[in-house]
Amino acid sequence: MSAPRTLIDKVWDGHVVRRRADDPDLIYIDLHLVHEASSPQAFDGLRGTGRRVRRPDLTLALEDHNVPTDSLTIADAMGREQVETLRRNCAEHGITVYSLGDGRQGIVHVVAPERGLVQPGTTVVCGDSHTSTHGAFGALAFGVGTGDVEHVLATQTMPLARPRTMAVEFAGALPPDVTAKDLMLAVIAQIGANGANGHVIEYRGAAIEGLTMEGRMTLCNLSVEAGARAGMIAPDEVTYRYLKGRPDAPSGDAWDRAERHWRTLPTDEGARFDRTVTVDAASLAPFVTWGTNPGQAVPVDSAVPDPEAFADEADRAAAERALAYMDLAPGTPMRSIAVDTVFIGSCTNGRIEDLRAAADVMRGRKVADGVTALVVPGSMAVRRAAEEEGLHEVFAAAGAQWRLSGCSMCLGMNADRLVGPRRCASTSNRNYEGRQGDRARTHLVSPAVAAATAVTGRLTPPAGLR
Amino acid sequence: MNALTPITAHTGRAVALRRDQVDTDQIIPASFCKRLTKSGYADALFAGWRKDPGFVLDRPEHAGATVLVAARNFGTGSSREHAVWALRDGGFAAVIASSFGDIFRRNAWRNGLLAVELPEEAVAALADAAEADPGFTVTIDLAGLTVTAGGDRWEFTANERQRRLLMEGLDEIAVTLAEDEAITAYESARHDWLPAAGPRTTPARSRARL
Structure with a gap:
């Protein structure tokens, strides 16, 4: 009987190509996702050294960061050039690319799972920090820089120091209206935006088992906002049900063999983590950020905190700076804060379940006067699924815009960008200064809170409409 | 990536940016990440904050500083390696902070930008000194894994492989x-x-x- 191991240990150990004392392990990468913004310099590097892409078959490229969501034509010349460069690079190296206009196009972290490409126990990298999303399947998935993109293209491996492990244990069941987004905003508020630096998190507990795959992806997506290298959830029946029948998932006899392996992956009883954090899930409420990093969050029914209340001097200075940028005064009830924009979408909350949650709130209601609401499906497949359910009609009747898929207003890199000191309730992942546009102010929320906020024009939990 | 020029140490003047959680969107906003090159990002470095005429990096007495003394969790956020390219193109050879975003740190070392983690008290002492004297000079020694400045000396740790690659220019x-x-x-x-x-x-x- 070998020593009990964590899910993280098992996936790591299964991918060691070469282990040597005093050197990091060389880890094999099962799936490499590529997009237009972090890859051009990597392909240039290959050309400059005469190297080739080792495994084009384990590489998938998507166009997402630069694409417009109201047209199939990229108006911006630099954005267009970046996308066209990706297409040329993929053609040169035989890499599959789902381009703008293709029915399979979408945000890389939405498309790969919905195709069935992300499987339990695999390793996944992408030149994008939100690659942590894929840990929802029990995969070890993390974002890398362009130099590592080039390294993986050339070698299909990465030399990596073994990460520390952290268990985040959720005690109790989730109250109504509390979503995976709220759960993770609460975790980041508890441990801080660097609380998990250097660690891979495994999320555990009944609240996690009760989440759908979409919810698990939201949770793991936000792992990087706690500073974690990756976040993982053990595969279970929910995972297998989600995967079965997807175009790139195994089938028939291969499925049976795969599933037998997947069932060996969950953390063994008695396995040790380097660190354990416990979160009381049952006491949580819908969360919203008030500041300029994702750890600056409070329950939506509470008020903007007073910087004076922070014991740590640096935290106090950060809070003062954040409130000045956000133009908020301490003690202001969060629910009194008026927004002019609502963004529902992104790799965090752009999946079908997210759109259903938003539509459930908006059904039969109207977007408030003076508020612009954007609903941006995370992929064209999500868009089709939503239209089959009639969700687009709910949004249209409410006065929200129904868009094509892409990263959209999450990051200020495409035409969906806030101009001037606008204030946005956003289902995305980062409330950094200027993230959604120069001087833009972002409040991170769940899709249900975003929809309720669109209806009232002020930060509002769904219960506020009942 | 091609072999780099070996780096064994750096000595330069320090400038302090006393802010926690300096994310990569501040170091380089996404709109600058549409470029296809690995260099030419000097204009993009802290582009948002540079609109403030009093921004510390733009003060004439700090022109030519090569060591950025930051605070907690420098380089948190996006994986964009452009953040490292922008710091390098902006003249920086090292960043000293009490902690770093994991992806940023890896990207930095790969590009020869020394991301050095020191205890908070050491970082605060360096920031105080750099603010008091714009000529304050810091030396980072990769062979001995030490930071020396103003008569003080601190040890730091580094990823052994990345350090070796850098020192041998591999x-x-x-x-x-x-x-x-x-x-x-x-x-x-x-x-x-x-x-x-x-x-x-x-x-x-x-x-x-x-």
């Missing part, structure tokens, strides 16, 4: 390609049900040229 990809036999052996034993994004291909092997 191309990391070439080093890994020398392991081709191990990679090929691993590949031949992979499960047949693992996912593929396109038609199965035979591994394309690049020559290991050290």
